Amino acid sequence: MKYTFYKYQGTGNDFVMFDNRKNHFPKDDVRLVASICHRRFGVGSDGLILLEDDENTDFKMVYFNADGKEGSMCGNGGRCIVAFAHFLGVIKKKTIFTAVDGLHEANIKGDVVSLKMLDVQEIKEKQNALYLNTGSPHHVQMVKELKSFNVVKEGARLRYGVYGEKGSNINFVEFNKSGGFDIRTYERGVEDETLSCGTGVTAVALGMYHLGKTKEKIVAVKAIGGDLEVSFEEQNGLYSNIYLRGEAKQVFKGELTW
Ligand SMILES: N[C@@H](CCC[C@H](N)C(=O)O)C(=O)O
Numbered sequence: 166m167k168y169t170f171y172k173y174q175g176t177g178n179d180f181v182m183f184d185n186r187k188n189h190f191p192k193d194d195v196r197l198v199a200s201i202c203h204r205r206f207g208v209g210s211d212g213l214i215l216l217e218d219d220e221n222t223d224f225k226m227v228y229f230n231a232d233g234k235e236g237s238m239c240g241n242g243g244r245c246i247v248a249f250a251h252f253l254g255v256i257k258k259k260t261i262f263t264a265v266d267g268l269h270e271a272n273i274k275g276d277v278v279s280l281k282m283l284d285v286q287e288i289k290e291k292q293n294a295l296y297l298n299t300g301s302p303h304h305v306q307m308v309k310e311l312k313s314f315n316v317v318k319e320g321a322r323l324r325y326g327v328y329g330e331k332g333s334n335i336n337f338v339e340f341n342k343s344g345g346f347d348i349r350t351y352e353r354g355v356e357d358e359t360l361s362c363g364t365g366v367t368a369v370a371l372g373m374y375h376l377g378k379t380k381e382k383i384v385a386v387k388a389i390g391g392d393l394e395v396s397f398e399e400q401n402g403l404y405s406n407i408y409l410r411g412e413a414k415q416v417f418k419g420e421l422t423w
Contacts, residue, residue, distance in 0.1 A: 168421050170201075172208065173249060175241035175278075175413040177360025177390015181208050182249050185215040185227070192227065197423060199233030208419065211352065211359050214242050216249055219263045223256050226264040230354025238266040238300025240363020244278040244413040247271045252415060266300040278413045282367050285404040288375045295372040299407075302333040302353075303368035307378075311339040311347050316358045320351020336365045338373070345385030346373055360390030363409050370395035371404050 168189070171182045181201055183190050191197060192215060201207045212230050219225035226246045230236040243264060250256045251273050259272045270281040282299055289296040294306040304323055308314050320335040327333075335351040348369050350362040370384035374397075383396045393411040397404050 166422065168423070169418065170208065170421055171249060171252075171418050172210065172416040173245035173413060174390075174416050175244045175361065175363065176388050176393055176411050178212075178239075178241035178245075178362060179210045179416070180239075180242050180245050181210045181213045182246065183213070183215050184249075184253060185217045186224075188217070190215055192229075195233035197233070198229045199231065201421065202229075202231040202233070208421070211355050212236065212239060212242055214239075214246055214249075216246055216253070216255070222263045222268060223260045224250055224262050226262060228265065230352075232354050232356065234354065235265070236354050237302070238264055238283075238364055240280065240282065240300065240365075240367055240409050241361055241413070242363070243269055243271070243280045244363060244409065244411065247273055247278045247280065248276070248413040248415065264300075276412045276414050277410065279408050279410040280363070282364070282407040282409055285371055285407065286402070288372060288402070295368075295375065296333070297368050297372065299364040299367040299371070301364040302328070302331075303365050304328070304333045304335045305365075305368050305372040306335070306337055308337045308339060311337055311349055314349065316349045316351055320358065321356070324351060324353055324356075334362060334365055336362070336369055338369050340378070341387055343385065343387075345387060346370075346379075347387045349389060361388035361393070363393065363411075366393045367395050367407060367409050371397065371407070374399065375402075
């Protein structure tokens with residue numbers, strides 16, 4: 166049987182997308198998902214996303230990491246699925262959709278998608294690092310010489326060594342000359358560095374504000390794959406109205422047989 170798929174990227178975090186409103190995708194097949202995401206033997210992507218019907222909202226996002234297993238919230242994937250829903254005519258400019266961590270509001274203007282993230286109530290301080298959940302778990306650590314930093318080696322060490330079986334995504338961050346922050350992320354479930362991670366960018370913006378590294382509530386974060394902006398409100402350590410904003414684009418369309 167032939168299935169049409171679409172490929173999207175959000176600041177270089179790339180995803181294979183299926184319109185699964187007819188429920189034809191065999192989503193329990195971990196090996197199939199992993200093989201589609203494989204960069205040598207498959208289409209190649211950091212993750213796979215299904216757009217499904219939802220009873221209460223415009224649509225449901227089901228997200229799998231490149232290892233084939235269902236993941237926690239994906240911020241860039243969330244922005245990409247909004248662009249996909251817009252392309253399919255499922256939504257107009259504004260939407261509310263359901264994801265693994267709850268409801269998300271979003272809007273789209275041209276290629277730019279602004280996605281509301283869940284409130285963050287707790288930022289844990291660790292030795293030289295922070296740990297917070299922005300829909301996915303994130304370790305945030307400031308480093309020097311980010312460009313030459315060994316993200317894969319140190320990310321894997323922390324992901325397995327400090328966070329055990331469940332693991333965490335690991336973000337390294339440094340001030341940049343434009344007054345914002347540069348980020349590089351080791352992603353759990355991809356088990357490699359990706360060009361961008363939306364929930365990681367969100368964690369970095371909140372974390373830098375928490376540490377007093379910025380006083381701004383609109384924070385520019387530069388990932389290897391592109392620029393993102395995070396805006397939020399904060400009161401007594403509660404972060405609300407958090408928006409992740411940046412480009413999300415369709416790259417190509419194809420057909421898969423399995
Ligand atoms: N790329 C994502 C993060 C995806 C979730 C993650 N890999 C996990 O399951 O821990 C993003 O843009 O947020």
